[in-house]
Amino acid sequence: MNPSLRMVLVAVMFAAAATLGFGLYRWHHAATPADVPAAAVDLLAPAPGKIPDSLPLFALRDRDGQLRSITDWQGKSLVINFWATWCPPCRHEIPLLKTLNAARASQNFQVIGVAVDFRDAVLAYAKKERIDYPLLIGEQDGLDVVEKFGLVNIGLPFTVFTDNQGRVVTLHLGELRPDDANRIFDTVIEVNKSALTLEQAKQKISRELHAGVS
């Protein structure tokens, strides 16, 4: 290749990389809206990220103030429900989660609530509603966990289901309904028994939940 052409190409690649890097920096470092050109805005607005294949590691404080790692429940199929006290559908689904946690315990399932909310509000509500499954509570650290699941800019509630090896089987956005929840639980059991691959399970859940299979 012509040396001068090579230099031009290198310079173009460097400029492109620098532009991308700067864009990412701006996105992650709280750019001031007023100094961002309007035309560039849509490119900089963060989009939801990718849902992880495996349960990301995180630790949050429980109701007693003890730091609990999600690995404390290693070996169980987890149902991790993200919620907040200000969110009506989050409150609606808590009785269902209590029921499922009790009914599915013998199948090695564990419901864990992750409240992204002020600690005092969560403690008061948990006491009033007698939430009997483990609760982790986070404010900034709670949102950091939300980000680990690829859900920036999304609402609440959402619920992550894993198999007993910590692989994410599905993430359910919005209030969980009993029929949908039971279909997901049953599918996770099939994954645990190796009757379904993870990919087959994801397709099955997607097909059944959205197509209204009963």
Place this chain on the structure above:
Amino acid sequence: MFSIRAIWIPRILLIGFLTPFTAWSADLSTTPGPPTASHPHQGAGLKDTLGLKTKAANDEDFLPPDEAYRFSGELSRPGVLHLRWVIADGYYLYKHRMKVTSGSTQVQLGAFKLPHGDTKTDEYFGTQEVYHHQVEADVPFSRATSATREIEAHVTYQGCAEAGLCYPPITKILKLKLPLS
């Protein structure tokens, strides 16, 4: 022309999740002229974006917040800021969570005049007023001096989808050029 600046800032997003009145932040910078009343539905829903949606024809998806609630503002007449939310079917906004404040000491905002909403009864939150489809509100304002040339309003609102998803509060920063007084 009305331009939208939508920058979500993780730190502000955090506050939005935690408190009902500070929020996801975006900046609507405007110059005088007609606002865009609505935008065409441009993109994927949230499940689609996350790869959770199937191809089933009857699949329901949640809209991104700025598509669920299309906000705009304009100077409708001298001394009055006119705000409008076009709300997608199946979504609503809480009246008691709508708020507007001035971003500058040069402009003082008056009382936020919101119309009566629909009554929504929730077993946990009781009876509240909510808005469906569209809501408009006037906010009177006064300038500190005749030299004040811009109004900056911080408008916060929060709502949910009837299908069971609540968005953290959203704050838009609305900037409008003021005519000579």
